[in-house]
Amino acid sequence: MAELSFSGLGKSFDGTPALDAVSATIRSGEFVALLGPSGCGKTTLLRLTAGFERPSAGSISLGGRVMADAHRFVPPEAREIGIVFQSYALWPHMSVAGNVAYPLEVRRLPRAEREARVAEALALTGLSDLAARMPAQLSGGQRQRVALARCLVFEPRAMLLDEPLANLDLALRASMQEVFRMFHRRTGATMVYVTHDQTEALALADRIAVMEGGRIRQFAAPEVLYSQPADCFVAGFVGEGAVVSARPTGEATAQGTTVEVLGQRIAARADSAAPSHVSIRPENVILSDAGPMRGIVTQATYLGGRFRLSIEVAGETLIAMSPRRARPGETLGVEIRDPWAFRDPDSAALMARVLADA
Ligand SMILES: Nc1ncnc2c1ncn2[C@@H]1O[C@H](COP(=O)(O)OP(=O)(O)OP(=O)(O)O)[C@@H](O)[C@H]1O
Ligand SMILES: [Mg+2]
Incomplete structure (x- = not known):
């Protein structure tokens, strides 16, 4: 297995950039997901990596x-990279063992070595x-496992998976995970592993x-993306909650800083002395009559247990979890505690442009 790294990687199609200055290092043995909306360049990054x-x-x-760089290009077959796509692309006229x-x-x-390795790959994937x-006699999940076995049998240095579960139903997806x-x-x-399914x-x-x-936009552990998003896009794309603009007060605290949010001065976790936004997750919204703000319930969905x-609240929609039912139209006391x-x-650049135009 090997470390995979991208440096200033770019790809344009007919002058339109599909990838723009991507730099990242994926450690040897690491499991990395590429997550993003349709058209953001995920497949392009895999196709460049595969050659x-x-x-x-x-x-x-x-x-x-x-x-690959400006001078060198190693062809796909010499890269020793395994690839599993959304469509399994098995040879229809070959048996499972033949495909693998x-x-x-x-x-x-x-x-002899071939047979031993095939048996091992089939065992590892439960086939x-x-x-x-x-292939025609297999279910979707079984076919995807054959594609996986065919990939791991030659012990690739890295494996690329492009939405390998997108064609499977929910239950099968969970077991394939x-x-x-x-x-x-x-x-x-x-x-x-490319996916646009954040769960x-x-x-x-x-x-x-x-x-x-x-x-x-951000490359980090899942819990860091959730609790410390780097920008508005990541805050809105990963996990639930609200992204609300904030005004820095310049007052530092042990955890970060205080900001003015929805007309309130609030202590927030931060790594910037001059934040422009806060990410307010459901666990940052405390419902209590003593809360300094008033909010109106617009929607209530039972999730089982809560x-x-x-x-x-003040023109923004916050998400909160509550053990008790609340009715649309009801007024509740709200406190925002410990947001990020x-x-x-981008908003800083926007601000600079607005100020320059003024
Ligand atoms: N061969 C090509 N020729 C021209 N444009 C392309 C080509 N391949 C990709 N693109 C463009 O590059 C951009 C990134 O495409 P890519 O397939 O990498 O997106 P993606 O993140 O994989 O999206 P999805 O989630 O829909 O699969 C898109 O705007 C796409 O139209
Ligand atoms: Mg794609």
Whole structure:
């Protein structure tokens, strides 16, 4: 397994950038998810890594060796990278065992070793009993496991998975997530997993790169993305809650700073002395008659054991969890406690432009 790194990586199609100055290092054996809306460049990043496309700028290295830059281009078959796509792309005329053995035949491995490795890959993916079946005789989840086995049989240095579960139903997706997790634990493979399902990314990955508009907005552990988002996009895209503009008061506290939010002066966690926004998660919204603000319930949904409330406070909609039912139209006391305050670089740029125009 090997470390995978991108440096200033860019890709344009007909002059339009699909990837823009992507720099990141994925550690050897790490499970990384690429998460982002449709068209943000996830598949493009995988295709460049696999060698199906050439970068327009920057470089890609695997295990300390340059795979692609302005001078060098290692072809896909020499990169030793495994790829699993959303459509399984199995050979229809070959059995399960035949499909899994194929990458080893291409690499001209001796027959005995080939058979041993195929048996091992089938066992690891729970397919030993299905070795003689044809792809048409398999369920979607079984086919996806064959694709996975075919990938791991040649012991790739890194594995790229592009929405491998998108075609499966919910229950199967959950059990396949378990297969991926087990597979990763047992092989220690460096894995890059594309999804636009954030629950999948949060559940599976060591770290998540949140992408938007061809750029990585934040690359961090799931709990860091949730509790300390770097900008408004990440705060709004990952997890529930509200993103509200804030005015710094310049007063530092042990945890961060105080900010003015919705007309209140509030202590916030922060790593910036001049935040522009706060991320208010449901657990930062305390409902109590003693709360300094008044909010009006606009929606109440029972989640089993608790209610999810949308509450309008000073023109913003906050999300809160409540053990008791509340009716739309009801007024509740609200306190915002310990939100995360951050400086959104785009809003800072916007501010600078507004000031320059004025
Ligand atoms: N071969 C191509 N020619 C022209 N434009 C392309 C090509 N491949 C990708 N693009 C464009 O590059 C951008 C990024 O596409 P990409 O497929 O990487 O997005 P994605 O994040 O994988 O989206 P999705 O979640 O929908 O799969 C899009 O605007 C897309 O239209
Ligand atoms: Mg894609």
